[in-house]
Amino acid sequence: DAMVIQNPRYQVTQFGKPVTLSCSQTLNHNVMYWYQQKSSQAPKLLFHYYDKDFNNEADTPDNFQSRRPNTSFCFLDIRSPGLGDAAMYLCATSRGQSRGSQHFGDGTRLSIL
Amino acid sequence: AQTVTQSQPEMSVQEAETVTLSCTYDTSENNYYLFWYKQPPSRQMILVIRQEAYKQQNATENRFSVNFQKAAKSFSLKISDSQLGDTAMYFCAFMKYNNNDMRFGAGTRLTVKP
Numbered sequence: 001d002a003m004v005i006q007n008p009r010y011q012v013t014q015f016g017k018p019v020t021l022s023c024s025q026t027l028n029h030n031v032m033y034w035y036q037q038k039s040s041q042a043p044k045l046l047f048h049y050y051d052k053d054f055n056n057e058a059d060t061p062d063n064f065q066s067r068r069p070n071t072s073f074c075f076l077d078i079r080s081p082g083l084g085d086a087a088m089y090l091c092a093t094s095r096g097q098s099r100g101s102q103h104f105g106d107g108t109r110l111s112i113l
Numbered sequence: 114a115q116t117v118t119q120s121q122p123e124m125s126v127q128e129a130e131t132v133t134l135s136c137t138y139d140t141s142e143n144n145y146y147l148f149w150y151k152q153p154p155s156r157q158m159i160l161v162i163r164q165e166a167y168k169q170q171n172a173t174e175n176r177f178s179v180n181f182q183k184a185a186k187s188f189s190l191k192i193s194d195s196q197l198g199d200t201a202m203y204f205c206a207f208m209k210y211n212n213n214d215m216r217f218g219a220g221t222r223l224t225v226k227p
Contacts, residue, residue, distance in 0.1 A: 031213050033213070033215075040202075040220070040222075041219065041220070042204060042217035042218060042219050042220055043158075043204070043217050044217075045214065045215065045216075048213055048214075050213060055213070090158065092158075094213065096213065101148070101160050101163055102160075102215060103160075104150075104157050104158040104159070105157060106156070106157045107157065
């Protein structure tokens with residue numbers, strides 16, 4: 001089945017130690033998104049790629065970076081995780097200018113020690 | 114900026130009964146999309162229903178229907194014949210037409226009781 005896959009489901013890292021979360025999709029969608037979702041809160045958009053074009057949200061900390069080497073994969077890099085970065089990170093995809101429905105992965109829950 | 118407000122942090126309903134979740138939004142746009150997403154505990158977020166603002170007819174998907182009031186900027190979700198599997202966090206979301214920036218409300222935690 002076509003889907004959005006996030007690895008790993010759970011990630012533990014140490015304070016200040018760089019960490020990378022990955023997302024892949026078999027939907028061949030143009031757009032890939034990264035959201036941060038803290039406990040019992042709404043997902044907050046960090047950035048998205050429309051094809052190769054990177055679109056950063058104004059309030060996304062510089063600590064958060066992203067890479068999209070090809071259509072299928074997108075990575076979220078956290079350069080120096082702080083305790084406040086512990087959250088669920090959701091990857092989503094959409095076909096772009098297509099009525100907007102987004103398809104979500106299962107998420108990666110990040111813990112900071 | 115667009116804002117989405119869900120004024121009910123938590124709700125509960127008895128199995129087989131009907132429940133309505135509220136959502137209001139603020140925008141100056143005329144063309145946009147509205148969504149309800151469901152996020153079950155520890156599971157992925159899935160689309161429940163979608164409404165295009167230019168359509169006057171309310172969207173329906175089986176037991177799920179919306180009451181879209183464009184002038185009032187209101188977009189409520191009605192779940193009929195509630196089932197235990199409907200227990201989840203429900204998020205209302207807004208997106209401008211031809212834009213990839215989706216804004217979510219704070220969510221409503223719905224519990225369906227047997």
